[in-house]
Amino acid sequence: MDVKSSIKTSFFFLILLFCVILFFTSPCYSDPDQLQDFCVADLNATTTFLNGFPCKPVSQVSSSDFFFVGFHKEGDTNNIFGVGVTAGNVLSFPGLNTLGLSMNRVDFSPGGVNPLHSHPRATEAGIIIMGKVLVGFISTSNVYYSKVLDEGNMFVIPKGLVHFQKNVGPGKAIILTSFNSQLPGAVVLPTTLFASNPEIPNDVLATNFQADETVINSIKSKFGSA
Known part of the structure; x- marks a missing residue:
């Protein structure tokens, strides 16, 4: 066998090996179908x-497990950020388990801010329901x-950013957001950095900032009750 044929044969077996590995390992790095x-x-x-929650026995499942009425009520904006987040995730809406989605209602008082944060497990998409909102990432x-x-108007925030x-309008504002995770998580930077438990040492924060x-x-004194 000449060198050219040998290279072709080696390349063929390399591709074949890759396909076999991909076939047998793909469940390890992607969500399986239900x-x-x-x-x-x-x-x-x-x-x-x-990674998720166990299932209720089907005999214990009722219609109420598939309906969530939490978004009809305005969120509490009486806090230092002037924002109230009502989460429609698996913790409040168990029927979402294994479905890979959730939603939030976010209410803003005039001038209110949903503070700098990230969602480690999800991309976020949202639509402005009322008011005028500055969105940035x-x-x-x-x-x-x-x-x-x-x-x-609609926006999207790539996963983890x-x-x-x-709220930059004259009155209240409301947005609805959706996530491709049943429990996207939220790392809220001000409280994560300045109100963690136990606290991050002051010298570490002083050096960082x-x-x-x-x-x-x-x-830290301003975020003790955030």
Whole structure:
């Protein structure tokens, strides 16, 4: 066999090996298809630990498991950020278990801000229901993207990126957001950094923000009840 034929043969077997590996390992890095119609979360289960929640027995599932009425009520905006988030995720809506989606209602008082945060497990899409809202996010290249949106406008935040929303209209504002995760998680930077339990040492924060420790203490005092 000449060199050219040998290279072709080696390349063929390399592709074949790759396809075999891909076929047998793909379940390890992607969500499998559902094996049943639904898996309503048993939030009280204590004996099973998995990526999600165990299913209720079908005999215990009722119509109420598939309907959520939490978005009809305005969220509480009486806080330092002037924002109220009503979460429609698997913890409040067990019927979402294994379905890979959830939604939030976000209410803003005038000038209210949904503070800098990220969702480690989901991309976010949203629509402005009422008011005028500035939406912005920062890429891993440290580029800031933003736009002021009116009622009916939609936005998307790529998975894991730091972002915020601010009410820039004269009155209240409401947005509805959706996620491709039943429990997207939220890392809220101000409270994560300045109200963690246990606390991040002051000298670490002072070095990170190039500020005096007295400044760090002052900021921490504002977030004690956030």
